[in-house]
Amino acid sequence: MEKIALSLSTYLEKVLPPLFEDWWKxxxxxxLSFQQRRRMEQRGIAYLGALDLAALLRVLDQNWYQISNKLGLTSESLxxxxxxxxxxxxxxxxxxxGFPLDDVYRDLDTLQRFAAVIGADDTFIQEVRSSKAAILAKETELSTKGAIITPKLSQTTNGNCAEFEPGQIVCVKSNPTIRGAVISVLPGKPENRFKxxxxGETQTYYASQLQAEDVPDNEAEFFPCEQFHAYLTALQIRYPGxxxxxxxxxxxxxFIPYQFRPVLRFIKSDRPRLLIADGVxxxxxxxxxxxxxELQARRDIRSVLIICPRPLVTERKWMNEMKRFEERFTxxxxxxxxxCINEMDLEGVWPEQHQRVIVPYSLLDEVLLYGSGSDGKRKRKKGLLDLDPxxxxDLVIVDEAHHIRNQDTFSHKAVRFFCDHAEAVIFLTATPIQLGSNDLFILLNTLRPDLIIDQESFAHMAxxxxxxxxxxxxxxxxEPEWPARTNEALDQATATAWGQAxxxxxxxxxxxxSRLSDTDVxxxxxxxxxTDMEAMHTFAGIINRTRRRDIGDFTIRKPETVVVPFTPAQQHLHDELLRVQAEVFSxxxxxxxxxxxxxxxxxxxxxxxxGLVPFLEDILNRHLKERNIFFY
Structure with missing residues (x-):
């Protein structure tokens, strides 16, 4: 076990650093589990070689998705x-x-296969093979002396037999989704193996790893139309399309059809991230x-954060708009x-009563991000970057996202922090480009740093x-000959480096x-x-852009000034009010x-x-009491 732990730690030290920015943390x-983490802190462990085999296996298992994608490992390796x-x-x-010889042999065989997966030293793998051969020799010696070795799991209950026939459908006990047909039987001790x-490929398993798959009868079964429709509805709900x-x-x-375009684009994207850059x-x-x-219909959405300018908070725009969707925000x-930050620091969870909140940009300052220092009397206040976890x-909505186009501001850093740890993110802005293409790069890099990595890759994609x-x-x-001219524009697109690749x-x-080459379209x-050409836009999966001219005629506002003269009494009140207020200011x-x-x-x-009359007294007396000014 010590040797395989050493091989595994070497393997993890090789594959983990390229996959994470701070791979150790x-x-x-x-x-690690709570007990493993506490043991690591008590012993001051700071490298993989000091972890035991249980901790190393847990690290490998928890990071299997990233490692397997990087190295192309199969589910059999898992x-x-x-x-x-x-x-x-x-x-x-x-x-x-101790353990029976057949159990020891089985464990050694698994150890050998696992060692091959992590690229262990050939000397170690050969040592495991020698141990397996020694066990087989010992079993042969015992059998010649009259000892009877009964293979384990010769038969199991529920009709699942450990010995299978070619053509039989079987599945792996530890992962029933892996299923296939038995091709051949490989007799051996302590138990048979099956191909x-x-x-699309042949895998080898021990009999104890497999179980028979229940194959339904091929006889057709008829259902009423209502039951069939209910079944289809259940499938749609269980597996959203x-x-x-x-x-x-x-x-x-x-119901306005074009307003559902971002919804469709959002659910079809590879990651739930979208910049909605529709017109005003x-x-x-x-x-x-x-x-x-739509997200609530597909999954459990409990926490939502909306970030917007303070005037929209004062006007209660988002709070009122969300009431249309039966959502209550604070x-x-x-x-x-x-x-909320203090509760996160103490309890590790965001307060339940503030699961749906609206926060203005003005609160995203240096103190919120980094915390405030201790002056000896007061304890230091934690910032967002200090919180662990x-x-x-579940969803972060950033309205007027062009406010974060400057990467050096605290509001940008705070928004990026929330986005990095959010399940889904939506940016809203009518002006994604204000001073140049760098504004769009910053927004997309904040939204999808895994896709828009740097300026060079952004320019290459665009x-x-x-x-x-x-x-x-x-x-x-x-226009006349538009198919040919469209083809010419597409030729220019493919002439770029991204287009060629x-x-x-x-x-x-x-x-x-091919369609454009037809004589009649x-x-x-x-x-x-x-529609198909719009999907070829390299940022189509993360940007939705709907302009007014694309969706039909809007009612155009034409402001006109209508002059309505005051009545004599109104004119007198107007003039006297301005005269008195001017004298107060003077x-x-x-x-x-x-x-x-x-x-x-x-x-x-x-x-x-x-509308001004009820407030006249307050307006006239607003500054008088400060300076003891009186009119007689």
Whole structure:
């Protein structure tokens, strides 16, 4: 066990660092059990070689998804990892009587296969083989002396027999999803082995690893139409599809088809991240609410964080809009947000009463991010970066996301922190590009740092997009010879480095070129071609852009000033109010900027005198008591 632990620690030290930014904390410390972590802290362990085999196997198991994707390991290899954990636990609690020879042989065989998976030293693997051969020789010697060795698990209950016939359907006990047909039997001791055809290749298993698969009768069974429809509905609910929306009619909003485009794009994306860059007035807030509703229909969404400018908090815009979706949000002020951080530090969970909150950008400052230092009297306040574990929201919505285009601001760093630890993220902005393409890069890098890695990769990916947009515009305009001109634009897109590597071999791209080569393209085909070309945009999976001109005519506002004269009484009140207020400001501040200070009261008086009358006393006496100014 010590030798395999050494080989495993060497293997993990080789494969883990390239997969994580802080691999020791992310891949090792965070994945250990509570007892293992406490033991590591007590002993001051800071490297893999000092961990025991149980901890190393847990680290490998918890990081299997990342390791297998990187190295292309199969599910069979994971099966050996699971069996090694069982073997380690069994041998760690071995009794004085030991184990039967067939169990020892089986464990050695698994150990050999596991050693091959992690690339252990050939000398160690040969040592395991020699031990297996010694056990077989000892069994042969015992059998010649009259000893009877009864293979384990010669038969099991429930009709699952440990000996199988060629052609029989079997599955792996530890992972029943791995199933296949027995091809041949390999007789041997202490138990037979079987070759099973699984996922297009042949795998070898011991009899005790397999169980018979219940094969249903081929006789057709008829169901009533209502029961069949209920079955289809149950399948849709249990296994949500990507082409069906579950949030239709789930909110008090009008059905507008284009507002469901971001929802479809969101559920079809490889990661739940989306930048909604629709034009002003298109309905980005409603689209975010529809995405929230769709996520709730597909999974358990408990915690939602909305970040927006303070004026939208003051106007209660988000709170009122979310009521359309039967969602109740609360506004967090500085004290409430500090309370949530303190609770996270003490309890490790975000407070239950603040699971759905709205936070303004103005609270995302240096103290929130880094905490405040101790002055000897007061204890240091923890910041977001000090929290372990960090707060994890099921959904983070960032409104007016262009506010975080400067990477050096604390608001940007705080938003990135929340996004890095969120399950799903939505950015909303009508102006993703304000000063240049770098603004869009920062937004996409914050949203998908795994895809938009740096400026170079961003520029490389964006290179064919102008030509794709040109092709889409030509197809929409339907100018003379538009198919040929669209093909020319697509040729320019494939001439870029990204186009040569990705677009040229894309089946959808080849199909579009074939359609455009036809002499007669119908309107239905043209619309489908436009849709397919939009999907070829390299950022199509993470950006939704709907402009007003793309969705039809909007009511155009034409402001006109209508001059309505005051009545004599109203004119007298207006003039006297401004005269008295001007005299108050003159006595308080002299003649400096009196007209500028009168701007607000002039607007109020000109707007609606009837609305101003209830507040006249407060307005006139606002500054008088401060300086003891009296009018007689």
């Amino acid at each position: 992310q891949a090792v410390v965070n994945n 099966h050996f990892v699971k069996e090694m954990q069982t073997i380690r636990n069994r041998w760690a609690h071995a009794t004085a009587e 099973v055809f699984v996922n 990507l082409s069906t929306l579950y949030s239709l009619n789930a909110a008090r909003v009008d 007035g298109v309905g980005k807030t409603i689209e975010a609410g529809l995405i929230l509703r 506004h967090l002020d500085g004290g409430a947000l500090r309370y 960090p707060p994890r929201f 290179e064919p997009n102008p030509f794709v947009n040109q092709a889409i515009s030509l197809a929409r305009a339907q 990705i677009l040229r071999h894309n089946p959808n791209f080849i199909r579009i070129r 119908t309107n239905e085909e043209r619309v489908q071609i436009i 006595r308080l501040h002299g003649d400096i900027n009196v007209k500028f200070m009168m701007t607000t009261i002039r607007r109020q008086a000109a707007s609606c005198l009837f």
